[in-house]
Amino acid sequence: MPDLGERGNVMGPQPIASIVEPPAAMFAAAEHLLNALMRGDHASVEAMTPPHVRDEMMRVAKEIPANRYDKFEIIGRARVSKHYFLKAQLIGADIEPFKFQFRLGETDGKWTVREALNLTGRRSAWSR
């Protein structure tokens, strides 16, 4: 879409509220998780996963070969109130990208993983 300049200088209805920016701590937690997954550091992954989600998260973690991916991209984000669903892709030089989706939520200042699913080979949506 072309840049049409400052919206406030344009005639017509102006937005009545501003966009909610995701907290920086949420992005930091996502980065921490993704780096741990790429390193194969399962202890760090477990440390940010509550017990009831551990099996689900570790299933995803075990599908990621350690040290084969060297960067990640967060390719999608959506929120349900204050929890964030993130779609991420791990990228390596000689390996197919690994795509998965997870939800982060904060309790007492700590962001933890609330669910996770491997999306590799699927369309952009989650199926049942």
Next chain:
Amino acid sequence: MQRMIPVDKLARPEDHILLPANRTRNARSEQGLSPGNAMPYEDDFLKSRMHGICGGEFQAMEAAGRTVYDFPDAPWEFQLDMARQVWDEARHAEIYMKLLEYVGSYYGEFPEGEVLWSCTQAEDPAARVAGINRGLEGLACDVFEQLIRIAQKMGDTVIERSVDYVLADEITHVRMGSQWMRKLTEGDPERFKRAQEFQDRIDDLFNFGPGRKRVEDVDHVKQRVDGKEIEIDNGLTIAREARLLAGFTEEEIDRLVKGFGKSAAY
């Protein structure tokens, strides 16, 4: 091209997040919120509600398009009505994209749900229109009427008039659905019954058992919207007047209020 496509075959950009309803419900419950949709008393109500509607408009557009494709042997006038509905829903999606921007949101801020698409999975065009046009578009009448009343309390003519414009089309879609449900099942009471049952399941699914109330019976809560404190409904309501305009009978509306989804086609 495949007929009756599942929800994860809908074309969506890679940065888009589409979720089964149970995932969203879990995320809400874990935060101490009611498991269904955002309620009027929540801070994010306007953004979240408009986002849900916008996704619904996209899926309604796709569903009407799929109906044209999935039933090539249906009468030409039926195909024309469905094609016209695609155009209506496309305009609605554009309107809600603009409204999202207006309330400080954007399409993709929240996940898109898949429950509406699951309501399109009927192999008979009569059931398809019973479910989508009578079930879902009837629900849209309720949701839109409530938004209009909230906008009136806010003194916000942008939301009020935009949603009213869309509501007028939805009323037409309900009537169209009823007409085709009758016409396509003429002389085949069994087929009519199956179409009716499909709609009943959808009415039940969205009736929140029974969670919708008459406008005059619903409690109110105070909420700050656009810097003003207003009293808004503390739950979902039934748009009696809009539903009557769409051709629902008093008896059908009563049944929805009582939580029995069964509604005989008129």
